[in-house]
Amino acid sequence: MTEEVVFLDDGFVPLASATVSIFDRGFLFADGVYEVAAVLDGELVDLDAHLLRLERSAKEIALGLPMSRDAFGATLRELVTRTGTTEGMVYLQVTRGATPARDFAFPAPSANVRPTVVAFAQTFPIVRSAKGTKGVAIVTVPEVRWKRRDIKSVALLGQVLARQAAVEKGAAEAFFVDEDDTITEGAASNAYIVKDGVLVTRPLGWDILHGTTRARVLEIARARGMCVDERAFTRDELAAADEVFYTGAAAFVVPAVAVDGHVIGDGAPGPITRALREAYIHAVRGPRSELR
């Protein structure tokens, strides 16, 4: 078992020999899209949803994917097997490839530039992570990103700076606050509050990533008879919430127990958040969970 095997372009290679051109448009312009899918019990979680979103992101930036959905799926499954990953994530990135000249405009079709495909796996605990079970502190930061946040683009500088601001304040995640004082989403997550038993999260649109975990969690919440209100909520509502949490493929459901230094509820993960986290884990394990 080794994480030293990665996928590059059309095959598996040792990490040490996986190199990409300095003219790759992903490197020069962040001209590419990506996906992160969880691995749980050695299986990919919600693979189809991730590959569908990859196709949508690629379409939105007019990037022709060089592999079919089935081929991507088979590659990621083989990556999990080859690396022996049982819990953690796979990362898949496709860029518009390497062009000889640095030019913002797309390479001409006649240039036959092939998109660059990279995939690797990483191992870390998700189900028993301290963040997921004990909860985390979060901070709010101004929304400074571009307007097409529904595209899972590798241009992540806004997220990088937000997460760094969180870490410098001893927090695990940052929620972006838009100009109208509403929360958009987290640096690498979708954001939620619970108030008087109602689960509130921003509706889908250009201003947030259409989270795969979000889709599952809302489905679970509705199936349990919870009242779900898909609307934008303000920073004041965040501070006054009974529970706060965020979701992401590589973290599942994570309780936030303090926001900008202000304690949420009694400072421990709330009952609705804990129930949703447990139900999500059960749902993604599927029938296999009955065996443990």
Ligand SMILES: Cc1ncc(COP(=O)(O)O)c(C=O)c1O
């Ligand atoms: C900005 C942003 N929003 C939301 C999410 C959550 O999406 P998903 O649940 O599909 O991981 C992510 C995941 O990385 C993200 O980067």
